[in-house]
Amino acid sequence: TQLLEQSPQFLSIQEGENLTVYCNSSSVFSSLQWYRQEPGEGPVLLVTVVTGGEVKKLKRLTFQFGDARKDSSLHITAAQPGDTGLYLCAGEGYRGGSYIPTFGRGTSLIVHP
Amino acid sequence: DAGVTQSPTHLIKTRGQQVTLRCSPKSGHDTVSWYQQALGQGPQFIFQYYEEEERQRGNFPDRFSGHQFPNYSSELNVNALLLGDSALYLCASSFGQAGNTIYFGEGSWLTVV
Numbered sequence A: 001t002q003l004l005e006q007s008p009q010f011l012s013i014q015e016g017e018n019l020t021v022y023c024n025s026s027s028v029f030s031s032l033q034w035y036r037q038e039p040g041e042g043p044v045l046l047v048t049v050v051t052g053g054e055v056k057k058l059k060r061l062t063f064q065f066g067d068a069r070k071d072s073s074l075h076i077t078a079a080q081p082g083d084t085g086l087y088l089c090a091g092e093g094y095r096g097g098s099y100i101p102t103f104g105r106g107t108s109l110i111v112h113p
Numbered sequence B: 001d002a003g004v005t006q007s008p009t010h011l012i013k014t015r016g017q018q019v020t021l022r023c024s025p026k027s028g029h030d031t032v033s034w035y036q037q038a039l040g041q042g043p044q045f046i047f048q049y050y051e052e053e054e055r056q057r058g059n060f061p062d063r064f065s066g067h068q069f070p071n072y073s074s075e076l077n078v079n080a081l082l083l084g085d086s087a088l089y090l091c092a093s094s095f096g097q098a099g100n101t102i103y104f105g106e107g108s109w110l111t112v113v
Helices: none
Strands: A005-007 A010-014 A019-024 A032-037 A044-049 A055-058 A061-065 A071-076 A085-095 A098-103 A107-112 B005-007 B010-013 B019-024 B031-037 B044-050 B053-057 B064-068 B074-078 B087-094 B108-112
Touching (some): A005 A085, A010 A019, A044 A061, A098 B044, B019 B108, B074 B087
Antiparallel strands (some): A005 A019, A019 A071, A032 A044, A061 A071, B019 B074, B031 B087, B064 B074
């Protein structure tokens, strides 16, 4: 059972379209992070959301943390081919005295020109 | 300021062999975590090292072991390799415990044949 469920698993869209990726859990997280990973590389942090209801914007990317801090979403406006990659959400689950980032399976996004 | 560096970047091993992967954390970071990422999946937590001790461990067999050195660098060892161990192994570093951003290296691609 995944602690963090991401949907959709795959997304193939045309340049200019909008999309939303979801990250859901039954657990409360002190924070959630969103990463983007390109083939052959390690994940790169996009944003950390900490406060319930928080909305953060990073150019065409909008991140939202749910009020109950159990879910998050990533919305991309006017997607571009450069947005192609694996989008991962990760929550810091408290386990045995320390916080361990736990990842969802990821959403693989392909943006066609 | 060097980020997280990992070596080797790619390697091929035969079933039954042993492998050692290395990680140097980002400058100023004292905590190192290791993740295994199969193709198309999110990273799975293997273990975390802090102050030269294994602080947390994920659901991986004892064939997976590690070490952290006084300079905070770390090694991941996998014994008796199986075909299913083929994956990208990611090292992530951070400072202290909760709430601090983790940074990933670019990973070591292991292929077991």
